[in-house]
Amino acid sequence: MYAIVEIAGQQFKVSKDQKVFVHRLAAEEGNKVSFDKVMLLDDNGTVTIGAPAIEGASVEAKVLQHLKGDKVIVFKKKRRKGYKKKNGHRQSLTQILVEGILASGTKKTTAKSESPKAAKATKxxxxxxxxxxxxxxxxxxxxxxxxxxxxxxxxxxxxxxxxxxxxxxxxxxxxxxxxxxxxxxxxxxxxxxxxxxxxxxxxxxxxx
CATH class of the missing domain: 1.10.150 (DNA polymerase; domain 1)
Incomplete structure (x- = not known):
């Protein structure tokens, strides 16, 4: 089973036990997070497509660590204006572990270590x-x-x-x-x- 899910403005194809690097999340390391913008689900060949998201479906994950990506050079130039600007950038990332994919209608549980209020804020x-x-x-x-x-x-x-x-x-x-x-x-x-x-x-x- 796999899902196409939107996390922090990006779409990922994920499956259970997969580790994914996403844009930095506000959750602390070790916390559980949930993402409900699931665009597509494939359950052993049975494909469900959302419009745009599948109601009731979600991807459950755990925050493993916060880190920064490799340094990239950002260079901007405007022709005939004498404008040039060069900057270095390291993207702030979060590594998460996908712990499960919940299809529409599946009962959802919240980890005891995280209150419902905190889970909502993280989400x-x-x-x-x-x-x-x-x-x-x-x-x-x-x-x-x-x-x-x-x-x-x-x-x-x-x-x-x-x-x-x-x-x-x-x-x-x-x-x-x-x-x-x-x-x-x-x-x-x-x-x-x-x-x-x-x-x-x-x-x-x-x-x-």
């Missing part, structure tokens, strides 16, 4: 550092304000985001959140190609 958390201009520190500030998903960020006005940043003791008041909601909406909708195209036109999250 809805996204990696906000995918938004250009939001670093790990800013992501923690947003999470402390209750903004832990792309959908929540997309619904938050730029002025409110600026107030959150300025009120924090962390050194994030200089950040410009003008485009964060727009980027977050694309991420929430799974439009990662459009998000990348938009980010190519930004500089640190700000429109050039």
């Amino acid at each position: 809805s958390a996204d990696d906000l550092t995918l938004i250009e201009g939001v670093g790990p520190v800013a992501a923690e500030v947003l999470a402390a304000a209750g903004i832990t998903s792309f959908a929540k960020l997309a619904k938050t006005k730029a002025d409110d985001l600026k107030s959150i940043l300025e009120a924090s003791e962390a050194k994030v008041s200089h950040l410009d959140p003008t485009t964060w909601a727009q980027q977050a909406q694309l991420a929430a909708d799974g439009k990662m190609d459009e998000l990348k195209k938009l980010q190519d036109e930004l500089n640190g999250g700000k429109a050039i």
